[in-house]
Amino acid sequence: MGLASSVTVPYAAYLRVYEPLGAFPEPERSHWAGYARREELPTAQDELRRSLADLLPTPPVPVPVHEIGDAFVAVLDGVVCVCPWRTRLRGWLALEELAERFPGPVLDAVLPPVVRRQAESDYARWQERNPDARPWIRTATWQVPLRWFVLFADEEREYGKAPQDGGGSGGGLRLRYRTPMVQARRRVARGLRTLRDAIEEGPLIDGLVEVGRWLEEFHPRSLVELDYGGLVHMVPEAELADDRSAADTAEGLAALRAGDGQRAGEAYERLTARWRAVRDRQFAN
Numbered sequence: 317m318g319l320a321s322s323v324t325v326p327y328a329a330y331l332r333v334y335e336p337l338g339a340f341p342e343p344e345r346s347h348w349a350g351y352a353r354r355e356e357l358p359t360a361q362d363e364l365r366r367s368l369a370d371l372l373p374t375p376p377v378p379v380p381v382h383e384i385g386d387a388f389v390a391v392l393d394g395v396v397c398v399c400p401w402r403t404r405l406r407g408w409l410a411l412e413e414l415a416e417r418f419p420g421p422v423l424d425a426v427l428p429p430v431v432r433r434q435a436e437s438d439y440a441r442w443q444e445r446n447p448d449a450r451p452w453i454r455t456a457t458w459q460v461p462l463r464w465f466v467l468f469a470d471e472e473r474e475y476g477k478a479p480q481d482g483g484g485s486g487g488g489l490r491l492r493y494r495t496p497m498v499q500a501r502r503r504v505a506r507g508l509r510t511l512r513d514a515i516e517e518g519p520l521i522d523g524l525v526e527v528g529r530w531l532e533e534f535h536p537r538s539l540v541e542l543d544y545g546g547l548v549h550m551v552p553e554a555e556l557a558d559d560r561s562a563a564d565t566a567e568g569l570a571a572l573r574a575g576d577g578q579r580a581g582e583a584y585e586r587l588t589a590r591w592r593a594v595r596d597r598q599f600a601n
Contacts, residue, residue: 327550327598330360331454331464331527332541333497334390334397339535348398352389360388360545363401392496392539399452399541450533458598459591462565463523464542466507467500467531468493470563475556489548491556497531497538504528507569514572514580550597561587 337345337352351357363386388399456464478490504524511521531540548556568583 327546328455328457329460329464329545329547330541330543331456331467332388332399332543333452333531333534334388334392334399334539334541335452335535336392336395336397336537339538340398347385348387348400349396351385351387352396352398357389358386360543362386363403390494390539390541392537395537397539401453402451450530452534454530458547458595460542460544460547460561461523462561462587462591463520463527465562465565465587466524466569467503467527467540468495468542468562469499469503469566470560473560473562489553489556491544491548491559493542493562495540497534497536497540500540501528501531501536504531510569510572547594551594555590559590561590 337349340348386401388401390397390399472493472495473491474494475491476489478488504527508521508524508528511524515521544556551559564583564587568580568587571577571580571583
């Protein structure tokens with residue numbers, strides 16, 4: 317979640333898990349069942365606007381005082397699945413990431429220490445009551461982490477005009493991948509075996525391990541979605557149309573399994589060059 321109006325929050329991508337209604341205990345299951353039948357459901361842009369609105373007061377509100385009872389809705393093989401926003405939890409997690417990314421003076425200017433201390437205290441009390449809580453949505457700004465592409469195949473890529481629905485960007489251009497949870501877990505496991513056989517332990521393997529552990533928290537009949545989100549508003553359309561990052565990732569892993577280091581290196585270079593160019597736009601005038 318974005319935590320300051322000075323940060324370009326719309327340029328974010330999302331990794332989401334939609335769980336079937338049967339994965340939720342009562343009374344939450346009945347709540348989401350009724351929610352999914354609504355004629356109008358919120359979009360990703362609605363969620364973004366709500367998070368930005370909290371940053372306008374002085375001091376800003378980095379974490380909502382009350383949980384927002386909204387979710388994204390999708391249908392997988394005729395089964396209704398929901399992805400709860402869990403805005404408070406994601407706000408707390410984003411605060412922790414900010415503390416790791418920015419020096420103290422910069423962080424103090426964005427969020428005063430008293431605001432951060434109150435949020436940290438609230439999170440500690442909430443964790444005591446919800447020790448097993450986890451987010452259904454992960455966010456990355458100015459990039460899509462390369463490890464996320466391991467979960468998907470090129471044929472699952474959806475690119476084009478987005479309809480006004482509860483699981484997309486609310487109209488406009490959209491680039492996303494969707495896959496069943498069983499496929500995502502299988503690809504993570506296979507990718508980890510390939511990487512561990514070919515390279516030293518490091519951030520790429522560690523990141524993929526962490527994503528795999530996160531996926532294990534959810535129902536096996538869930539739907540996993542990678543949504544380019546606000547990145548489609550920043551990257552030129554021609555580059556988006558040519559973006560086959562999941563295919564490049566799969567090709568690189570296949571080359572490693574075949575012992576073809578040159579082909580693996582070429583695929584990796586395509587990926588890193590593409591996403592380096594995206595991240596560099598963060599510092600452009």
